[in-house]
Amino acid sequence: MGYRSEVVIAISKDLMPHFLTVFAKEPGCRTMVFKDHDYMNEDYDGKETFVVSWSSIKWYEQYPEVGALSQFIDKCDGDEIEGIEEPWEHFRFLRLGDDTEDMVEKGYMHSNDICFHRSISF
Numbered sequence: 001m002g003y004r005s006e007v008v009i010a011i012s013k014d015l016m017p018h019f020l021t022v023f024a025k026e027p028g029c030r031t032m033v034f035k036d037h038d039y040m041n042e043d044y045d046g047k048e049t050f051v052v053s054w055s056s057i058k059w060y061e062q063y064p065e066v067g068a069l070s071q072f073i074d075k076c077d078g079d080e081i082e083g084i085e086e087p088w089e090h091f092r093f094l095r096l097g098d099d100t101e102d103m104v105e106k107g108y109m110h111s112n113d114i115c116f117h118r119s120i121s122f
Contacts, residue, residue: 002058002060003058003060003097003098004056004057004058004097004098005054005056005057005058005059005095005096005097005098005102006053006054006055006056006057006095006096006120007053007054007057007059007093007094007095007096007120008051008052008053008092008093008094008114008120008122009051009052009053009069009073009091009092009093010044010049010050010051010091010092010093010107010109010110010114010122011049011050011051011090011091012047012048012049012090012091012109013047013048013049013050014084014090015076015081015084015087015090015091016048016050018072018076018081018084019050019072022068022069022071022072025068026064026065026067026068028064028065029065029068029069031065032065032066032069033052033069036054037052037053037054038053038054038055039051039052039053040052040053044110044122045110049109049110051114051122053120053122059095059097073091073093073106073107075087076088076090076091076093076106076107077093077106077107088106088107088108089107089108089109090107090109091106091107091109092106092107092108092109092110092111092114093105093106093107094106094114094115094116094120096116096120103116110122
């Protein structure tokens with residue numbers, strides 16, 4: 001079985017080219033994001049915001065796809081995205097684990113609509 005999480009990632013159109021470079025480095029990410037998702041919307045807000053989510057996923061960073069996405073999210077949560085000022089304003093990441101206190105929240109984009117309720121709401 002393993003430990004399961006519910007995960008959502010939102011990426012602005014400005015950050016999307018950087019997000020797509022993750023697929024070049026770890027090709028398994030393409031399948032994970034574009035085929036193995038539970039929900040995907042390429043125009044979430046009418047401004048080309050890309051949103052993808054997974055329910056009951058084993059979000060283990062030792063899996064190459066998850067590790068690559070996690071590294072990208074960590075870069076976005078800092079100042080490490082070339083050409084993007086305040087990258088934390090261009091993405092949203094939420095992970096809700098099986099344990100009631102296991103919640104991870106990064107980025108501020110759409111923080112009013114993509115938020116915790118003990119499930120992810122978007």
